[in-house]
Amino acid sequence: MNYYCPQYGVWREYCTPCSHWLRVNYYAGRKDSTIIDEWNTVPAPPPPQLQSVSVDPKTSALLVLDMETTICNNPRCIASISKINQLLARSREWGMLVVYSLTRTGSLSDIAAQIAPLPSDPVVKSNVDKFYKTDLEQILHEHGIKTVLITGYAANGAVLHTATSAAFRGYNVIIPVDGMSALNPYAEQYTAWHMLNSPGTRNRAILTKINLIHFSHPYRRSEDWELGVIQ
Numbered sequence: 350m351n352y353y354c355p356q357y358g359v360w361r362e363y364c365t366p367c368s369h370w371l372r373v374n375y376y377a378g379r380k381d382s383t384i385i386d387e388w389n390t391v392p393a394p395p396p397p398q399l400q401s402v403s404v405d406p407k408t409s410a411l412l413v414l415d416m417e418t419t420i421c422n423n424p425r426c427i428a429s430i431s432k433i434n435q436l437l438a439r440s441r442e443w444g445m446l447v448v449y450s451l452t453r454t455g456s457l458s459d460i461a462a463q464i465a466p467l468p469s470d471p472v473v474k475s476n477v478d479k480f481y482k483t484d485l486e487q488i489l490h491e492h493g494i495k496t497v498l499i500t501g502y503a504a505n506g507a508v509l510h511t512a513t514s515a516a517f518r519g520y521n522v523i524i525p526v527d528g529m530s531a532l533n534p535y536a537e538q539y540t541a542w543h544m545l546n547s548p549g550t551r552n553r554a555i556l557t558k559i560n561l562i563h564f565s566h567p568y569r570r571s572e573d574w575e576l577g578v579i580q
Contacts (some may be wrong), residue, residue: 399526399558402562404562410497416430416501417452419455431463495521499529502529503529525562
């Protein structure tokens with residue numbers, strides 16, 4: 350994890366307290382200062398580098414979370430629909446498992462038409478953690494899934510909490526940042542930072558873009574053999 354050190358004016362891995370933080374901590378305690386008092390003095394960390402990733406479609410699943418028109422009605426979310434559609438189309442071409450989620454009050458007809466599920470796609474319904482009181486984990490286990498690609502709305506809601514829950518369960522997590530959105534851009538920024546820095550997620554999460562995702566080890570579906578697509 351990287352921290353900003355005001356003494357040296359750089360971001361670096363935190364090992365031992367620098368003299369600046371020793372002084373700040375000392376006076377903060379005396380003045381009863383909190384992070385709220387220091388809010389405007391905390392600089393944003395440098396942006397993370399997005400990674401090019403290779404995905405095995407046989408052991409990976411695409412999660413499309415809460416893309417309901419009743420809540421995906423702001424410019425940032427609407428702009429993400431075409432991006433998710435690109436990844437969705439490629440995922441289906443490679444025979445990858447696609448799982449959808451709904452909010453507790455949502456219905457299938459609420460999902461944006463451009464990225465609507467097929468009748469065979471599993472759908473779970475829960476609060477922001479899509480593993481909570483659903484069969485999502487069982488679905489992933491039955492399909493031999495090891496990696497989840499997580500897209501949807503909101504970045505600081507379903508994306509953040511489902512991705513964190515997946516990491517806790519031992520799944521590798523890939524988040525294309527152009528496939529998640531929130532009403533407030535800060536929420537997207539926080540989610541990206543959290544996934545790469547939180548002790549529970551940082552060793553299992555990768556941030557990427559949809560055009561940096563590549564598929565490998567083709568999943569040879571039985572119908573492809575029957576149709577002679579694969580020789």
